[in-house]
Amino acid sequence: MRLHSSKDQASLTPALxxxxxKEGNQxxxxxxxxxxxxxxxxxxxxANQFPFAIILSCIDSRTSxxxxxDQGLGDIFSTRIAGNVLNDDIIGSMEFACKLAGSKLIVVLGHSNCGAIKGACHGTELGHLTALLSKVQTSIDTVIHDHPTADLKDQSTIDQVSFENVIFTLDHILERSTVLKEMFEQGEIGLVGAFYKVETGEVDFVKELFTL
Structure with missing residues (x-):
C-alpha cells in the first residue's frame, strides 16, 4: 500500500x-x-518514506x-534476526518506526521449518549464536510443559516451539518499551503475531492486539 504523504500515513488505523x-498475502x-x-x-x-508497519521476522531466505x-519499496520496515527473537536494538527499531516514522502496526512473524528454532531445540552452541538461541528457551519450556512427551527432534514439535516463540515475543514488546506501551494504550498502534507456512506461502494471523 503506497502512502504518499505523512497525512496519508496519519489517517491509517492499526486495523486498516x-x-x-492480509490482502497482500492473499x-x-x-x-x-x-x-x-x-x-x-x-x-x-x-525524497521520503511513510511505512505503515514494522515487521520482525527471521533471516530465513524464504521469509522476506x-x-x-506483496509490499513495495517504502511500504514497510523489515527487521530480521534469526528466530525472530527480541533484543534491545530491535525494540529501539520498533520505537523509531512507530514513534518517529509513523508506522501503525508491529508484526512478529514466525515461520514453519525454522532452522534457528531447530537449533535451539537441539541445543546448538556456536559462538554468538549460543546467546541468541537461548532466547528461545522459554518457548521450548512452554511446549514441553504442555506436551511432556513431545520430541524436540520432531519437526511438528519444532514448529510448535516456533509458534510459541511468536506469542512470547509479541507479549514482551510492550513490557519492555514504555514508548510503545503508551502508543498502544492510546490506540496509535496495534500488535500482531503471525505464522508463515513455508510449504504454502500462507500467513496465519494468530494474535491481534488493538486498543478499542
Whole structure:
C-alpha cells in the first residue's frame, strides 16, 4: 500500500494497516503481485518514506516480508534476526518506526521449518549464536510443559516451539518499551503475531492486539 504523504500515513488505523498485509498475502498466495515496478517505486520514495508497519521476522531466505505480503519499496520496515527473537536494538527499531516514522502496526512473524528454532531445540552452541538461541528457551519450556512427551527432534514439535516463540515475543514488546506501551494504550498502534507456512506461502494471523 503506497502512502504518499505523512497525512496519508496519519489517517491509517492499526486495523486498516493489518488489512493491507492480509490482502497482500492473499495476492502472494494467488500469484497476483501488485508491486512489480520497482524503478517507479524508487522514484516515488527517493525524497521520503511513510511505512505503515514494522515487521520482525527471521533471516530465513524464504521469509522476506516484502514478498510474503506483496509490499513495495517504502511500504514497510523489515527487521530480521534469526528466530525472530527480541533484543534491545530491535525494540529501539520498533520505537523509531512507530514513534518517529509513523508506522501503525508491529508484526512478529514466525515461520514453519525454522532452522534457528531447530537449533535451539537441539541445543546448538556456536559462538554468538549460543546467546541468541537461548532466547528461545522459554518457548521450548512452554511446549514441553504442555506436551511432556513431545520430541524436540520432531519437526511438528519444532514448529510448535516456533509458534510459541511468536506469542512470547509479541507479549514482551510492550513490557519492555514504555514508548510503545503508551502508543498502544492510546490506540496509535496495534500488535500482531503471525505464522508463515513455508510449504504454502500462507500467513496465519494468530494474535491481534488493538486498543478499542
Amino acid at each position: 494497516a493489518l488489512s493491507f498485509l 495476492r502472494f498466495v494467488e500469484n497476483l503481485k501488485a508491486h512489480s515496478n520497482l524503478l517507479e517505486q524508487v522514484n516515488e520514495t527517493k 516480508a516484502e514478498l510474503i505480503f
